[in-house]
Amino acid sequence: MTATVQAAGTVRPASTVRRRIRPVRIILGLLGIVVALVWAFPVYWMLNSALLPNVVLQSSTPTWLPFGGSFDNFAAVFAGGTFLPALGMSTAIAGITVVFCLFFAFLGALAISRFRFRGRTGFVLAVLLIQMLPAEGLFIAQYKLMGSLNLLNSIVGVSVIYIAAVVPFTIWMLRGFVAGVPADLEEAAMIDGLSRTQAFLRITFPLLAPGLVASGVYAFLQAWNEFTVALVLLQDNSSQTLPLWLRGFIQASASRATDWGQVMAASTLVAIPVIIFFLIVQGRMTSGLVSGAVKG
Structure with missing residues (x-):
């Protein structure tokens, strides 16, 4: 007969233990369903309103x-x-930001995780301190800089600012992933006859792919949802990202009494690309977040 032995030496039937544990699991499951419904309800209500007059x-x-x-x-x-046009503008800016942000952040994370060099501590502190600067305090300088370079109302100008803003935190994210891959793996591959570059590309880089995806998701969301910098640098109505377009759409609707059905439809269209992006990368993003929490 199956039984459970407690620390005090008494024996209690396993069925009794299961009866005590099962209600707790049911309650936790119901609580999880309620929380999920609360989170999903605003999305459902947005879509529901978009379909109604x-x-x-x-x-x-x-x-x-x-x-x-x-x-x-x-x-x-x-x-x-x-x-x-606004969708194309946002897609181009987000794509450029993700690609260049991952490139620079990956090199920076490799440098501070694998090498010891003069100024390494200062570089790490600079990465952290940059995150403390309020974005609003940089608007005037950013506007004058982009204006002097004739990059106002352009994809390149906004992308440069986004990359500069996102790279520091992305370096800090990738640092944990790089530190979580032992350098001994590369050394073992080099002993087997691979060069340092080949060992990195064949052994280390595939292990870092989940971390790159997780960091890329962060960079994508920052570039896709950003509003204030775009509002300062993109003042031409023909050059607007989706957040600016949505604001203008709401303002135009308000001038004739707000049509909330159209506003919700516009909001749904803005959210659809993000949902598609998450569906594509959600598998690797989850494994990347877990692996990045192992070692920092």
């Missing part, structure tokens, strides 16, 4: 299900002709 949304009785809804709000957003 403004007359229904203005009713005092909420409509919980979009029965009888349509895609007219989405059609109205596309009919304006400004969404796709």
Whole structure:
């Protein structure tokens, strides 16, 4: 007969233990479901409102299900002709930011994790101190710098500022991943006949891929959702990122009484690329976050 032996030496049937543990698991499972529903409800309500006409949304009785809804709000957003240019602007800026941010941050993380050099401590402290600078205090300097370089209202100008803002924290993130891969692996591969470069590319780099994905997600979100820097540097209506476009869309709607159906449709369109991006990288991002927590 299966039994459970306690520390005091008494014997208690395993079925009794299971009966005591099972209600706790059920309660925790129900609590997890409730929390998940609370988190998911704003997203559902945004999508639900996007499918309903403004007359229904203005009713005092909420409509919980979009029965009888349509895609007219989405059609109205596309009919304006400004969404796709803003989408292209945001995609280009986010892509450039992610690529160059990962490149520079990866080199910086390798330097401070694998090498001992003069000024290493000062470099690490500088990376941390840069994060403490308020972004608002740099707006004037950034505007004058980009203006002197004729990079206002351009993808390159905004991308440079984003890269400079995101690289320090990304270096700090990648440092934990690089430190978590033992240098002995490369040395063993070099003993087997590989060069240092070959050992790094074949052994170390694949192990760092989850960390690069996790850091890339952070850089992507910072560039995709950033509003204030874009508001300062992109003042031309023809050069707007999606956050600026959404603000302008809401302001234009407010001038004729806010059409919340169209606003919610526009918000949904802004969120869709982020959801697709997460679905693509979510597997490696999860493993990267876990592995980065092992050693820092």
